Amino acid sequence: MSTATDLDLTHTQALLQIPAGGLASERHNIETGIPGVRLNPTLMRHEISDPELAEAALRSGEPSSQVVILLAKGELRAASELVAETRFLQPQNFAMRVLDTSLTRAAGDAPRAINRLRALITEFKGTAHEAVLQQHLGFAYAESSDLLAAANRFRAALDLRIASNADQHLIEMSRACLESVLDHTASVAAGADTQHPAAVNAASLHPAPATSQLPVQAPAAH
Template sequence: MITAPENDLTHTQALVQVPAGGLEPRPRQNIESGIPGVRLNPALMRHEIADAELAAETLRTGPASWQVVVLLAKNELGAASELVAETRFIDPQDFAMRVLDTSLTRASGDSQRAISRLRALLTEFKDTEHEAVLQQHLGFAYVESGDLLAAANRFRKALDLRTAAGADAHLIESSRACLESVLQYLGAGDDGADTPHPAAVHAADQPAAAQDPAGEEH
């Protein structure tokens, strides 16, 4: 079968083309995160504890950013928030903590605020080595907000950036798995409407995020 050249496709058509290597029969689970004891569940766009003992060791001896991911995976948001605040008090511009701060916002049920903060970070770090992780996290936030097309766009960008940069295999796999998970739901409804992604359903069940009167990062 002859397919049209990519340049002849509209942006949306090009976006939802099946990634090289095809799609898995179902969304993959437990993608390596690079953090001992923790893996990424692309169906929920959340980190989960895969090995309790390894995760506990990471929490005791790992870098602060790894510890925050473990606490988020355990849904210990208060402890995660305290660790982020302590680390950023020492180094307010710590990039990993600035991103993880938006993960806390998402975990608290406020994907729209997370999107706003991530877009601000993307403006600051556009075309740098940090762009891929911001595109990936924007993908997470857009899925949870229910905008699957925007999420697919971000995951595709993260995948392209990571592939071009020769990033670690688990990072490339993470972006690919999340993109494939979103593509499974785009236009999947019988009436042509998007079927809600499990991550969006999960996010809707989270308690509303506490409002920050000052509107500042914490």
């Protein structure tokens, strides 16, 4: 677990307090509001829970929902094309700007996604859009193994969503992801030497390229 420097939202002691309701002993995937798609709060990824419902939503749903479904299916090229097409017509479409960072994460570049999300938070600080940006920053930090920064962002998203009386599934997403990070932080403090599952999963999807030594060539004869 890395040492976080992202402490601008809340004091560390307050951050690491257990959320109201305690820590769940068994964590389930959470409905997203998109038919057939749930969020896995341990891996921090969307997953297909009902293929038929998801395919129906893919045919007739909103473009943002279609992108989430394509990402959940691992169809990054199709998702990227849909984001590009929508942003060409609607450059300031907020959902697509956020999902563009999800594509960046899915392509294996969480640090770049973090930079882009931080810029978006600067732009939308104090607006109704801030909570979703804090949530996505939490995903990116968890995949980067910066668990304190991830907890910081999930806590911020949870507080914002509770304060705004957001839909219950959004509150539960933030709560479950925060709990997942706090659980893992506690296990590391107790001596476990493992990365958070979100970081392990992200690394498994994008393994580092194998390095091989170049053959040593004999000097040319003169």
